[in-house]
Amino acid sequence: MLKIDNLRKSFGDTEVLKGISFELKEGEIGVVLGKSGAGKTTLLRCINGLESFDEGYMEIDSIKVDSSNNREGLRGKVGMVFQNFNLFPHMTVMENIIASPTLVFKEDVNQAKEKAMKLLKMVDLEEKADAYPHELSGGQQQRVAIARSCALNLKVLCFDEPTSALDPETVKRIVEIIKRFSSTGMTVLIITHDIPFAEMTGGKIIKLVDGRIDE
Numbered sequence: 001m002l003k004i005d006n007l008r009k010s011f012g013d014t015e016v017l018k019g020i021s022f023e024l025k026e027g028e029i030g031v032v033l034g035k036s037g038a039g040k041t042t043l044l045r046c047i048n049g050l051e052s053f054d055e056g057y058m059e060i061d062s063i064k065v066d067s068s069n070n071r072e073g074l075r076g077k078v079g080m081v082f083q084n085f086n087l088f089p090h091m092t093v094m095e096n097i098i099a100s101p102t103l104v105f106k107e108d109v110n111q112a113k114e115k116a117m118k119l120l121k122m123v124d125l126e127e128k129a130d131a132y133p134h135e136l137s138g139g140q141q142q143r144v145a146i147a148r149s150c151a152l153n154l155k156v157l158c159f160d161e162p163t164s165a166l167d168p169e170t171v172k173r174i175v176e177i178i179k180r181f182s183s184t185g186m187t188v189l190i191i192t193h194d195i196p197f198a199e200m201t202g203g204k205i206i207k208l209v210d211g212r213i214d215e
């Protein structure tokens with residue numbers, strides 16, 4: 001589902017990613033570990049198509065991307081749940097979830113709503129469909145952000161530090177939800193500093209050290 005081959009990326013004279021290769025199967029969970037500045041967010045941004053890279057290639061759900069090939073093909077395939085969740089503050093939970101499917105991908109509103117309710121069930125928030133983001137806790141907002149990403153029929157979902165502001169109970173819940181989605185065939189890639197969380201996901205550990213993967 002996700003294949004990264006010899007990915008290299010520099011900012012100016014600083015080479016941040018020095019030839020990264022790994023693969024994740026459909027429904028597999030990968031966990032990227034590494035100290036601050038190791039290049040974890042940069043790697044995720046490359047995989048999302050938010051950042052270009054200098055060498056190497058990626059294959060995502062049979063879409064091939066190399067350093068010169070444009071990254072448009074990744075849109076709709078790879079999603080990212082950002083640290084601050086980026087929910088639209090003036091929209092309800094339901095409106096947040098159906099915005100892209102209906103406005104960008106022109107899905108039928110009723111069908112999109114039906115799917116959104118299923119996703120809200122999967123993240124245990126069906127009773128919050130009409131709430132606004134400011135009425136939700138941080139953990140709940142994060143679950144809405146996950147549901148919103150999953151409404152786009154993505155193949156790969158990435159998380160940058162999903163547990164950094166969460167208590168242990170909420171972390172457990174996020175692990176359950178991530179596993180729930182991965183068992184439907186979604187490939188998940190997570191950046192974290194949180195080793196117990198990494199272990200709980202049961203995912204493949206990808207350790208970044210000095211721009212390379214440490215076996």
Ligand SMILES: Nc1ncnc2c1ncn2[C@@H]1O[C@H](COP(=O)(O)OP(=O)(O)OP(=O)(O)O)[C@@H](O)[C@H]1O
Pocket residue numbers: 011016034035036037038039040041042043
């Ligand atoms: N847009 C940019 N321009 C220049 N340098 C950058 C840019 N983005 C990241 N870097 C540099 O690349 C290196 C890796 O940054 P990155 O954000 O990927 O680290 P990280 O592993 O995610 O760290 P953290 O755990 O602190 O989030 C850092 O030295 C950073 O300064």
Ligand SMILES: [Mg+2]
Pocket residue numbers: 040041042160
């Ligand atoms: Mg980072």
